[in-house]
Amino acid sequence: MQSHCVRSVLCTLKRPPRRETRALQPPSRHRGTSSGDDPHGVGRFMQLCVDRHYVSPGHTNTELFQRGVSCVYGPLGVELRRNLLEQWWRSVTRSSAQVFGINTLCRSRDTATGGRGQLGIVESGCLKHLIEKHELSKEQLIQELEKLIQRSTSLRTDFLQGALEQFVPSLDLVNRKLPFGLAEFGPCFRPSDGSDGPAEVTQTSLAWFCSPRTSSQWLDHWAQQRLKWWRKFALSPSDFSSIDVPAEELEEATSRGVRIVYSFPWGREPLETLWSRGHTELLQTHKGVHSKLQCRDGRKSVPHVVSVTGNMDRGVMAFLCNSLQQLKKEDGMQKLLRRKVLKLHPVLAPVKVALDIGRGANMELRQVRSTSIFCVAWRISETVPTSMEQLNAKYDEMGVLFAVVVSENTLESGLLQVRSRDTTIRETKHISEIKNFLSRYISAADNL
Structure with a gap:
């Protein structure tokens, strides 16, 4: 009508x-x-x-x-x-x-x-x-x-x-x-x-x-x-x-x-x-x-x-306008790198976690993404045919707080690689620690 x-x-x-x-x-x-x-x-x-x-x-x-x-x-x-x-x-x-x-x-x-x-x-x-x-x-x-x-x-x-x-x-x-x-x-x-x-x-x-x-x-x-x-x-x-x-x-x-x-x-x-x-x-x-x-x-x-x-x-x-940053830094070969980062506050960021399970992952590895430890994630993403650097650049522009990489070794050791949007630092954490780590991070930012 x-x-x-x-x-x-x-x-x-x-x-x-x-x-x-x-x-x-x-x-x-x-x-x-x-x-x-x-x-x-x-x-x-x-x-x-x-x-x-x-x-x-x-x-x-x-x-x-x-x-x-x-x-x-x-x-x-x-x-x-x-x-x-x-x-x-x-x-x-x-x-x-x-x-x-x-x-x-x-x-x-x-x-x-x-x-x-x-x-x-x-x-x-x-x-x-x-x-x-x-x-x-x-x-x-x-x-x-x-x-x-x-x-x-x-x-x-x-x-x-x-x-x-x-x-x-x-x-x-x-x-x-x-x-x-x-x-x-x-x-x-x-x-x-x-x-x-x-x-x-x-x-x-x-x-x-x-x-x-x-x-x-x-x-x-x-x-x-x-x-x-x-x-x-x-x-x-x-x-x-x-x-x-x-x-x-x-x-x-x-x-x-x-x-x-x-x-x-x-x-x-x-x-x-x-x-x-x-x-x-x-x-x-x-x-x-x-x-x-x-x-x-x-x-x-x-x-x-x-x-x-x-x-x-x-x-x-x-x-969105306030959180957009254009950052520059030099890599190990003194090459100037530029990246756009949408540094939205953690409680506002639409995507808390992006989960990369690698290409050609088997069924056991894919089941990791449905585990309850990732309940704080709004969206779980899979790798597209691109490099890890390009994928991280995309996540930075989306404002994703953390990118978690699940590898074949995860099934044996339970270890994940976690990359921070704001620092670009990669840390290795056990799968049992992820939920509490993310919850504490977001709660601490909310209480500032």
Whole structure:
């Protein structure tokens, strides 16, 4: 079933025609493949993401990824985004702050309260049938379109409205005591400017309810916590920073804002935005009934809301960009060697272990790969017709933490050769040690 966003149709009818633009496309400096057209190496970086299965091939698809919206991810990109979302969820729901997870649904626009952050979609057949009614005047057509929008299913642009609606049902969990938060993540849609359709974004959301006298301190607290979280997984933490939102860019009903940004080669882009929203939207959602909204934090009051909204699609791109290193070293014959290494943080790396069992391996040797000691491996790979050096170079570009080589001697001695991505050092370990070794390594990195 096809559907169309009808906001752009209404805008077209209500305003004079204008020249077409492509405002949602990335600037031309983001693209290019030759060294002259690609001064920042963005084209080469994107090609690496495609070659190593983080992003699926296709010019349109890679443009979506560069814009910081959802694209067709490759298998490793799907796993990286899943790991990132899992770490985000742990950071907000298992922190010292009291945060509960919620799950809200998109609804029809006529049942939604407030109408905040919603895009209406209708079936293409209904829209075509309405537009083909030539007997309608322009004003009548606009009225019919507005009715159609009101009956349509909504696509949300953020999770805040759902959190505001869940505020009252959640009060029993905290005995009406402040502060506490409600967290959610999933797909949302970024509104278009009329030149293109809405773009899907993997969004994270935290709505933090606190007393009016502490809202400013809580905004600072969460800004510090979120910046610390992004830097925890970074190879170059200084590329992540926080900036205050200028007064002219403040949203309606907000008094302050902070952005967590990443310095891409082409400029800074926001990863998360924090707003001090007051209580206006909370009162509007619950029809201004103060009595059922009042909570305790030393005194009774209607809480203020601090919202934290993140874009995890852009976060995936930020960590891929941040972790890519181009290393040089000399071998024993003083030959300069160059290698690309995707030094993703161990807890984010999609592939923990690549298992090479050699060519022409017998059945007993192949059974090693199914043993439970490799349960920490996301994927087990076999050797392709290439040299070990080329295979390790491929694993480095994929961000694989360790490459384990199983040989004929393994069946007799139980010994494996383990190569580290970050040091390139090869160690010999017994097969019984591998699981604990990998688990300790990843846990230690997570606890830094």
